Amino acid sequence: MIFLWKGVLCSGTKIVLEACSFHWPARSGKGMRQFHARNLYVLLFVGASLALVSTLVLTKGLKGSSPWPWTTTTVKTSSSTFSSPRFFNHTDSIRQKEFMDAGNVSNKKKSVWERPRDAELERVEAGLARARALIRAGTINRSSISAPLGEEHYVPQGDIYRNAIAFHRSYVIMEKLFKIFIYKEGEAPLFHNGPCKSIYSIEGVFFSLMERDTHFRTLDPDQAHIYFLPFSVVMIIHHLFDPIVRDKDVMKHVVADYVKVISQKYRYWNRSLGADHFMLSCHDWGPRATWYVPQLYYNSIRALCNANTSEHFNPRKDASIPEINLITGETTGLIGGLPLSKRTILAFFAGRLHGRIRPALLHHWKEKDELVQVYETLPEGLSYHDLMKKSKYCICPSGHEVASPRIVEAIYAECVPVLISQHYVLPFSDVLDWGSFSVQVSVDEIPNLKKILLGIPQDRYIRMKERVKQVQRHFVVNNPPKRFDVFHMIIHSIWLRRLNVAV
Numbered sequence: 001m002i003f004l005w006k007g008v009l010c011s012g013t014k015i016v017l018e019a020c021s022f023h024w025p026a027r028s029g030k031g032m033r034q035f036h037a038r039n040l041y042v043l044l045f046v047g048a049s050l051a052l053v054s055t056l057v058l059t060k061g062l063k064g065s066s067p068w069p070w071t072t073t074t075v076k077t078s079s080s081t082f083s084s085p086r087f088f089n090h091t092d093s094i095r096q097k098e099f100m101d102a103g104n105v106s107n108k109k110k111s112v113w114e115r116p117r118d119a120e121l122e123r124v125e126a127g128l129a130r131a132r133a134l135i136r137a138g139t140i141n142r143s144s145i146s147a148p149l150g151e152e153h154y155v156p157q158g159d160i161y162r163n164a165i166a167f168h169r170s171y172v173i174m175e176k177l178f179k180i181f182i183y184k185e186g187e188a189p190l191f192h193n194g195p196c197k198s199i200y201s202i203e204g205v206f207f208s209l210m211e212r213d214t215h216f217r218t219l220d221p222d223q224a225h226i227y228f229l230p231f232s233v234v235m236i237i238h239h240l241f242d243p244i245v246r247d248k249d250v251m252k253h254v255v256a257d258y259v260k261v262i263s264q265k266y267r268y269w270n271r272s273l274g275a276d277h278f279m280l281s282c283h284d285w286g287p288r289a290t291w292y293v294p295q296l297y298y299n300s301i302r303a304l305c306n307a308n309t310s311e312h313f314n315p316r317k318d319a320s321i322p323e324i325n326l327i328t329g330e331t332t333g334l335i336g337g338l339p340l341s342k343r344t345i346l347a348f349f350a351g352r353l354h355g356r357i358r359p360a361l362l363h364h365w366k367e368k369d370e371l372v373q374v375y376e377t378l379p380e381g382l383s384y385h386d387l388m389k390k391s392k393y394c395i396c397p398s399g400h401e402v403a404s405p406r407i408v409e410a411i412y413a414e415c416v417p418v419l420i421s422q423h424y425v426l427p428f429s430d431v432l433d434w435g436s437f438s439v440q441v442s443v444d445e446i447p448n449l450k451k452i453l454l455g456i457p458q459d460r461y462i463r464m465k466e467r468v469k470q471v472q473r474h475f476v477v478n479n480p481p482k483r484f485d486v487f488h489m490i491i492h493s494i495w496l497r498r499l500n501v502a503v
Contacts, residue, residue, distance in 0.1 A: 120222040120223070121271070121503060124223075124224075124225055124503075125502060125503060127177055127225075128225065128498070128499060128502075129502075131170075131173050131177060131499060132499055134169065134173055135166060135169050135170045135173065135499075138165055138166055138169035139163060139165065139166040139169075154473070154483060154484055155168055156168045156171070156484075158467070158470060159433065159436040159463075159467060160432060160433060160436050160437055160467045160470055160471045161431060161432065161433060162430070162431060162432065162433045167431045170492070170495070170496065171484070171488075171492055174491070174492055174495045175215070175483075177225075178216055178225055178226075178491070178495050178498075179216060179217075179218040179223050179224045179225050179226075180210070180213075180216045180217055180218065180224060180225070180226055180227075180228055180491075181217075181218055181219075181220070181221045181223075181224035181226070181227050181228065181268075182210065182211065182217060182227075182228045182230055183227065183228065183229060183230060183262050183266075185258070185261055185262060185265070186230060186231065186258060189232075189235045189238075189239055190231060190232060190235050190236055190239065190240075190254060191230050191231050191232065191258075192207060192211060192230045193207060193232055193235060194206070194207040194208070194232040194234055194235060195232075195234050195235070195238075196208065196326065196329045197326060197327060197328060197329040198234075198325070198326075198327075199282075199323065199325045199405055200234045200282040200283055200305075200323075201282075201324050201325060201326040201329070201477075202282050202305065202321060202322065202323065202324045202477075202486070202490075203232060203233075203234055203280060203281060203282040203283070204232075204234075205324075205326075205477055205479075205487070206280055206487065206490060207230065207232065207280075209479070209480075209481055209487050210228065211230075213481075216491060221266065221268060224268075225276070225498055226276050226277065226278055226301070226494065226498050227268055227269075227276060227277045227278070228277075228278060228279075228280075229258065229259070229262070229277055229278070229279045229296075229300075231254060231255060231258055231279065231289075232281070233251065233281040233283040233285060233286050233289045234281070234282070234283045236250060236251055236254050236255075236289070237250075237251075237283060237285065240254070248285070248288065251285065251288065251289045251292065252291075252292035255289050255290070255292055255293060255296070256292045256293050259274075259293045259295075259296060269295075271503065272299075272501075272503045273295050273299050274293075274295040274296055274299045274300040275299040275300065275501045275503065276498065276501060276503055277296075277300045277301070278300060278301035278302070278303060278319075278494055278497075279296065279300065279301075279302055279303070280302075280303040280304075280321070280490075281302075281303070281304055281305070281306075282304075282305040282306075282321065282323055282403075283305075283306075284306055284400065284401045286302070286304045286305065286306055287302065287304060287306055287308070287311055287312070287313065290302055297312075299317075300317075301317055301318060301319060301494055301497045301498070302317075302318045302319070303318070303319040303321050303490060303493065303494060304318060304319070304320065304321065305320075305321055305322070305323040305401075305403040306401045306402060306403055307319075307320035307321075307402065307403065307424060307425040307426075307427075308401065308402045308423050308424065308425075309423045309424075309425060310422070310423040311423075313425060315425050315429075315430070316497075316500065317497055317500065317501075318497070319490070319493035319494055319496075319497055320425045320426060320427045320428070320429065320493070321427055321490050321493070322403075322407065322408050322427040322428075322475055322486065323403040323404060323405045323407070323408065324405060324408045324475070324477065324486070325405035325408075325409070326477065330477075331412065331476060331477055333385070334385065334409070334412045334413075335412045335472065335476065336389075336412075336413075336414065337388075337389040337413045337414030337415060338389050338390060340392075340462070340465070342390065343389075343390055343391060343392045343415075344390060345371065345373055345387065345390050345391040345392065346371035346372055346391070346392055346393060346450070346453055346454070347371070347372045347373070347391060347392070347393040347394070347395055347418060347449065347450070347453055348373045348374075348387050348388060348390075348391040348393075348394055348395065348415075349361065349365075349373075349374045349375070349394070349395035349396075349397070349406075350374075350375040350376075350377075350378050350384055350387070351376070351397075351399070351406070352376065352399075353376055354399050354400050355397075355398055355399040355400045355401075356398075356422075356443075357397045357398050357399075357420055357421070357422070357443055357446075358397050358398075358399060360443060360446050361374060361395065361397050361420065361446055362374060362376055364446055364447050364449070365446075365449065369450065371450065372449060372450050372453075373387070373391075374395070385409070385413065388409060388410060388413040388415050389413045389414075389415070391413075391415050392415070392416065392453075392461065392465075393415065393416050393417075393418050393439065393453055394406060394409070394410035394413065394415040394416070394417055394418065395418045395420065395449075396410060396417045396418060396419055396420065396421075397420040397421070398420065398421040398422070398424060402421050402422070402423060402424035403424070404421075407419070407426075407427075408475050410468075411468055411471060411472050411475050412472065412475070412476075414465060414468050414469050414472070415468070416437065416438060416439060416461065416464045416465055416468055417437075417438040417439070417468075418438070418439045418440075418441055418449075418453070419434070419438055419439065419440045419441070420440075420441050420442075420443065420446065422443065427475075427489075428474060428489050428492075428493060430493070430496060431489075431492070431493075432471060432474070436464070436467050437464050437467035437468045437470075437471055438464070438468075439452070439453070439456070439464075473485060474486065474489050475489075
């Protein structure tokens with residue numbers, strides 16, 4: 001028995017395997033060769049046809065991307081179909097074929113496709129369906145709902161939001177309904193642990209707060225709407241990566257083995273093909289860590305600082321989170337700025353020369369202008385954070401990766417961010433209207449940076465500065481967390497992506 005085609009796409013794998021596995025009849029010589037040729041052409045035609053049909057199904061709905069689509073990705077485990085909007089290229093198609101050999105992480109004793117839907121899953125999905133309907137009704141009727149009593153009674157409103165009413169309604173429903181299960185498998189330092197005093201601080205902060213959370217976290221996996229894979233890419237690299245050997249497969253071994261363990265021990269990964277699971281990473285290699293498990297790469301929600309669409313970040317299912325550099329582990333002394341009368345610098349930037357954008361910025365502006373102060377290395381005696389607080393605009397160019405901690409640093413200093421990036425999905429952009437409190441400049445416009453900023457009317461700048469102060473609450477790290485702070489905004493971003501999946 002010979003398999004000529006191992007598998008194409010999920011909706012066609014079973015048929016192709018059945019069509020391509022057969023016993024060779026007892027023939028010889030020329031007749032045998034003719035038989036081989038005829039059957040080979042037929043089989044290749046059938047396989048190619050199924051691949052084309054499956055690809056069309058998988059890419060249906062690809063055009064357009066709304067932050068509140070409510071066009072859910074559907075995982076039908078009973079009928080062997082999986083369809084969802086994705087960003088594909090040729091490499092993705094190859095990896096998608098590899099992914100469809102789900103036996104790597106499935107329980108082979110009983111096919112995942114044959115498992116009946118369970119009562120707990122039906123209850124969870126029914127609750128999410130009601131949540132979608134309530135949020136949709138709010139966006140149509142433009143009506144909000146009362147917030148729960150708590151230490152804060154903040155109600156989102158104003159131009160910093162794309163749709164303040166929809167956001168408020170979604171947030172309040174999330175607080176009442178959303179439950180997260182954290183797999184207990186894995187030990188520190190690689191799991192359930194992360195850095196809290198570095199440029200990757202948000203990874204450690206989220207791990208720490210999530211592990212101690214009593215509001216969203218549930219210890220009963222049957223009650224959960226989503227499942228957290230608590231591996232830390234930063235800690236894997238720190239403890240296992242050899243800078244001399246530079247073998248990145250260390251991530252493959254840890255991540256792939258972890259998914260294998262939880263998929264064999266629990267039923268939740270297999271029933272959704274990972275679509276109701278999420279991982280979180282602020283390391284530059286966070287996206288790369290998901291390559292090694294195609295279901296994690298294509299299906300799961302990836303909360304990433306490195307939210308680069310040119311590297312297959314998919315905003316329909318992946319969440320962009322802010323990069324926050326907490327050198328001391330706290331925000332003490334970072335939040336707050338000077339009044340307009342004391343902001344004597346038009347624009348400010350200081351940072352190392354790396355990536356594709358910063359060389360152009362430093363070439364045109366490095367130490368050449370009193371109003372646009374650009375440094376590769378700050379002169380002795382100058383304070384980075386003081387200069388931000390004295391500036392009207394803070395320049396935030398991408399470096400090696402699209403994310404930059406300067407965006408949050410600017411917001412903390414109440415300095416209007418000037419964003420210079422390519423292919424970057426900004427944090428919380430499904431909720432926040434970044435155009436209302438920041439300036440976006442293309443790489444080609446860098447030589448005209450001063451002219452662009454001076455051309456912004458004073459009243460518009462004042463409005464943007466006020467909005468920066470208003471949006472600040474959504475990026476502040478609190479311990480314990482407070483409503484609408486960065487921890488809750490990350491949870492809400494994951495909540496929205498979970499609403500886009502029906503298991």
